[in-house]
Amino acid sequence: MASIARLPLTHSLPTILNHTRFLPRRLSFPTYLHRSPFRSFSAVSSSSSQGDSRSLGSDSNASIVGDLLDYLNESWTQFHATAEAKRQLLAAGFHLLNENEDWNLKPGGRYFFTRNMSCLVAFAVGDKYVPGNGFHAIAAHTDSPCLKLKPKSASSKSGYLMVNVQTYGGGLWHTWFDRDLSVAGRAIVRASDGNFVHRLVKVKRPLLRVPTLAIHLDRTVNSEGFKPNLETQLVPLLATKQDDTLVESKDKSVSPSSNKDAHHPLLMQILSDDLECKPEDIVSLELNICDTQPSCLGGANNEFIFSGRLDNLASSFCALRALIDSCASSESLSTEHGIRMIALFDNEEVGSDSCQGAGAPTMFQAMRRIVSSLGNAQVTECTFDRAIRKSFLVSADMAHGVHPNFADKHEENHRPQIHKGLVIKHNANQRYATSGITSFLFKEVAKLHDLPIQDFVVRNDMGCGSTIGPILASGVGIRTVDCGIAQLSMHSVREICGTDDIDIAYRHFKAFYRSFSSVDRKLTVDD
Numbered sequence: 001m002a003s004i005a006r007l008p009l010t011h012s013l014p015t016i017l018n019h020t021r022f023l024p025r026r027l028s029f030p031t032y033l034h035r036s037p038f039r040s041f042s043a044v045s046s047s048s049s050q051g052d053s054r055s056l057g058s059d060s061n062a063s064i065v066g067d068l069l070d071y072l073n074e075s076w077t078q079f080h081a082t083a084e085a086k087r088q089l090l091a092a093g094f095h096l097l098n099e100n101e102d103w104n105l106k107p108g109g110r111y112f113f114t115r116n117m118s119c120l121v122a123f124a125v126g127d128k129y130v131p132g133n134g135f136h137a138i139a140a141h142t143d144s145p146c147l148k149l150k151p152k153s154a155s156s157k158s159g160y161l162m163v164n165v166q167t168y169g170g171g172l173w174h175t176w177f178d179r180d181l182s183v184a185g186r187a188i189v190r191a192s193d194g195n196f197v198h199r200l201v202k203v204k205r206p207l208l209r210v211p212t213l214a215i216h217l218d219r220t221v222n223s224e225g226f227k228p229n230l231e232t233q234l235v236p237l238l239a240t241k242q243d244d245t246l247v248e249s250k251d252k253s254v255s256p257s258s259n260k261d262a263h264h265p266l267l268m269q270i271l272s273d274d275l276e277c278k279p280e281d282i283v284s285l286e287l288n289i290c291d292t293q294p295s296c297l298g299g300a301n302n303e304f305i306f307s308g309r310l311d312n313l314a315s316s317f318c319a320l321r322a323l324i325d326s327c328a329s330s331e332s333l334s335t336e337h338g339i340r341m342i343a344l345f346d347n348e349e350v351g352s353d354s355c356q357g358a359g360a361p362t363m364f365q366a367m368r369r370i371v372s373s374l375g376n377a378q379v380t381e382c383t384f385d386r387a388i389r390k391s392f393l394v395s396a397d398m399a400h401g402v403h404p405n406f407a408d409k410h411e412e413n414h415r416p417q418i419h420k421g422l423v424i425k426h427n428a429n430q431r432y433a434t435s436g437i438t439s440f441l442f443k444e445v446a447k448l449h450d451l452p453i454q455d456f457v458v459r460n461d462m463g464c465g466s467t468i469g470p471i472l473a474s475g476v477g478i479r480t481v482d483c484g485i486a487q488l489s490m491h492s493v494r495e496i497c498g499t500d501d502i503d504i505a506y507r508h509f510k511a512f513y514r515s516f517s518s519v520d521r522k523l524t525v526d527d
Contacts, residue, residue: 063502064317065305065499065503069295069296069305071317075309077186077202078142081313082118082119085344092324094112094324098113099113103370106125107128107129108126111123119357119362120142120342121341124327124339125339126337127333127334133338133339134389134392135367135393136338136391136392136516137392138342138343139394140312140343140345141348141358141468142345143349144169144311145172145491146169147236147289149288150164150166152164153165161237162238163264163267164235165289168349169349170349173228175493176493177211181209182206183203183289184288185287186199187200187284187285188282188285189283201287208289210236238264295307298496304497305502306494307495308494308495309495310487312348314502314505315396318502322509323341325510326340326510337517340513364388367387368384371384372384392441392516393433393481394481395481396505397468397484398484398486399485400456400486400487401416401418401486409462414456416454418487419501420486420501421453421508422446422453422504424454424455425467425483425484433470433474433481437525438479438481439481441523444519449508467482469482
């Protein structure tokens with residue numbers, strides 16, 4: 001488990017990428033000929049272009065956009081996102097912990113653990129940490145709205161093999177029509193010794209499609225709107241029915257109690273080929289429907305990122321890299337008195353009420369165990385409580401950038417723009433956890449490092465979404481600010497954000513880890 005190999009990248013490049021002379025001078029990428037096809041979309045020189053021995057602690061202004069594209073293209077599901085984060089943490093020297101075992105932690109150490117392979121908590125302990133000092137944490141989520149296979153997905157209609165799905169979260173479901181789709185997720189596989197193995201699976205080629213109805217058969221669609229029935233009309237097709245017979249004849253050994261009854265034998269064969277096992281050895285599946293189009297740069301100046309799952313993998317990756325880079329060198333934790341942490345949760349899009357969601361006490365149980373392990377005999381009943389009072393949480397989730405065609409949907413004085421920095425989210429009814437104090441402190445970090453910052457508040461005549469911020473803030477009373485990277489097309493199968501904002505968020509998060517303590521000690525509220 002100490003090494004998670006990168007999945008091979010097989011998509012071909014558009015011809016235009018060979019014509020680098022059309023790129024703006026500021027976006028030249030001298031290493032692109034040596035990158036994978038997906039990375040060639042990146043017109044930036046990334047700090048990871050020198051491999052895992054990269055100087056992560058560098059204070060240079062090298063962009064992380066190329067690495068984000070890699071991360072997005074690896075992370076088709078919450079499981080893959082967690083596995084890729086795990087791979088990067090191990091490569092950076094973090095030690096893998098097990099929640100089922102005792103922890104032996106030391107100042108200066110860097111650690112992490114996963115839960116359900118869809119939730120991850122990582123932290124670095126300052127060399128000058130003493131029991132009762134605070135945590136400086138950034139929390140985000142690994143899941144995104146998508147379609148998921150039903151436990152029994154096999155069906156057929158009008159000569160087609162269909163795959164029945166559930167909707168997960170509040171997706172813009174009309175955007176999933178006429179897309180080149182596939183499946184990815186995890187499987188439980190029976191091993192030759194009789195044990196069971198947890199495996200990730202990703203079928204990279206286009207496998208499924210939800211076709212729209214031709215306008216000749218739906219003449220009012222443009223005037224009355226496209227309103228598909230999500231149960232009967234949002235059903236991907238897999239193949240024509242005769243292909244099922246071919247698989248049946250090749251696979252007569254599949255037992256009646258296997259997944260053959262729940263899923264099409266043709267689909268099971270494709271999955272078993274990817275997993276390099278027999279179809280009957282796949283005993284459980286948890287699969288998402290995924291768009292196969294790779295994440296890439298776009299816009300006339302390559303200033304946009306076009307991708308699925310930006311909400312909220314963009315925030316997750318910026319937090320991950322900020323933590324890794326803020327403590328990469330041997331000296332980076334030498335003056336740190338606190339504990340730097342990230343927490344990446346699953347199931348935010350459906351309310352966070354799960355074992356791996358922010359509604360579970362995962363992060364706070366970890367904090368208590370950390371304090372206990374580091375404190376030894378010095379820990380008293382109130383040591384953890386004092387640590388929480390000194391702690392600060394950044395809840396990072398994508399924000400609504402102003403839409404040029406629908407600007408009136410934003411409050412006129414709070415219209416976040418792409419390329420203008422992180423957006424602090426405010427709501428008087430506590431749909432966001434930001435307060436006047438937490439907003440001020442986070443802005444002071446930005447001011448100290450000359451970083452732009454924006455504010456957002458929803459119109460009074462519109463509903464307001466929420467984040468994991470209020471859930472975590474109310475859990476044990478940790479000070480929290482809600483913020484996010486401005487984006488367009490939120491919850492579409494393809495979303496948009498700005499390249500500059502990725503780098504700004506990364507620098508802001510890294511500055512938060514390095515500078516928050518000095519900012520916080522200048523303000524006293526409850527004296």
